[in-house]
Amino acid sequence: MKLRGIGVGSMMYGLGYGFARPDFSTTDIELAPDGTVTIWNGASELGQGLQTLLCQLVAEELGIPYEDTFIITADTGRTPDAGPVSASRSTYVQGNSALKACRDLKKPMAELAGELLKTDPDQLIFKKGLVQDQNEPSRSISFTNLAGGMHQRGRRVRGSGYHSITTGDVDKETSQGDAYATYAWASQLAEVEVDTETGQVTVLRLASATDAGKAINPKMVEGQIEGGAVQGLGFALMEDMKIEQGEFKNAKLSTYLIPTAADVPMVEPLIVEVYDPTGPYGAKGVAEPATIPTAPTIFNAIANALGQRVRFTPATPEKMLKLLGKLEEKEEQITIEDMPYPEP
């Protein structure tokens, strides 16, 4: 018999490290005489698009084309410490430090532009390749010419930005307090089919609504949301570490299974944008928020299909058949209800 069910899962996630743990990033940028800009940041590009994102932020802040930015990341000999790429913090922390580096560079640039245009540096804006008086737009100089002028006059052409979101700690006695600099929210909805004969669970479709604050690069956010759902699906149904006497028995991709393209349903990525005043242009991280709700969503859908709850991950066919009473249960499964609460 094939039974279908629908489930919803939601989460709230504290971005960054929180709990008074050090959480900072530094970015350096340098202006070349031809108006191109090089960015140095210690974070690592893992394929998530961090380099693209930092270049986009810098291009936007300086009002120059994306193509005029260059980036060097994760080189201990050359790049300033940006902290790790983890805790969904890169856009939020490293992104903010890149914006601050731009603002640091804009100060000497605005000074020179003010001298050349005979105007108040504070009134200058950087936009569409121009540095322009916002009250008197005819007073403007191209970013490229200004860059050349900076070099000719020996002005400061390097900017540095440091950003920290290190929070206070929670109350030691009560554990109460605001542990994180900001929070993200996400909800997912899935339909599953449980084959009661084979124990196989198939996710038929999945929608994932993830709060990005502001999607700096919507396609990359969609990629994060889709990838997060696939990873969550693996966590829910497949990823099963078999450990005997401390030895990882299935440490190969042929035995430690993750979903293939054939196992992945239509994933509908829904970007939710609730402007975060503490983020770069309102943005915050989407990485973990896009993967955390998937397993609960699938498990709720299984419960909806069977009228029975799965209390373990992953819900492999063998374990599902035990739950369905088709196979004898050998080891005791500890359910959440049986788990002892820690002493208060």
Add this chain to the structure above:
Amino acid sequence: MLYRKYEVAQTLPEALSLLSSHNGAVVRPVAGGTDLILQLHERILSADVLVDISRVPELRGIRLENGQLVIGAATTYTEISRSDLVLKNAFVLAEASKKIGAVQIQNMATLGGNIGNASPAADAIPGLYALQADVVVCGPNAERRIPITEFHQGYRKIDLNPGELIKEIRFAIPAEGTGTAFYKYALRKSQAISVVDAAVCVQLSDGVIKHATVALGAVAPTIIRSPAAESVLIGEPPSEDLFDRAAEAACQDARPIDDIRGSAAFRKYLVGVCTSHAVRSACERAA
């Protein structure tokens, strides 16, 4: 280094002479390499010389010969699953070929490699057991023809002498009214090794099963036939009740073990699932 020398044979005599011309060295034939190269990487096997047989014309292709279907050892799964001769006469092999790895593997991997590797979970072999195929082996001097059930002697143990090659697979075209089917149970939808699988041939005559073969994979040191399931089926008209009884009988013949992909009890249960699905499909196709 995985090996010292890689030779590409252009003809069968050349392949045979390359296999026996390296005195004292470990020489292995390689077709798609989808088993062998991994085993060399993981140092399960070693080799000094690899002889690539994938381009040898005598080992390739599918043809009809005196009422027999002949499949060259170096024929790939993509070729098998697209062959009209296979689709018409031995659907079970096309069905199994589509379930092996995924497209990239099917483009590289060969039927002869599956037989030569002799994994108890090999997906193409149960169909060959069900079709009662013979393996044709050729050496420097002579050819031998061995029933596949005898060719696979034990866990990864085959009846092949050094210097010999698997040349082709042969089996009689199944009689009129025969349906065949393969059912694979794995832990994901592609790129997964079978936990259990079953291949079935049934011949229907006047609404009654006249002839039946049931083969099971990944439940014993080699692929096995299930005589118990076969005798349940023969002489009966297909029905859901019959499929259930055949499934139960097949479970008795299976001798599965616990491993990383599942417990013995899980496998035993799946033998029933796979058998009933495969028998049902085969009967539908026979009708």
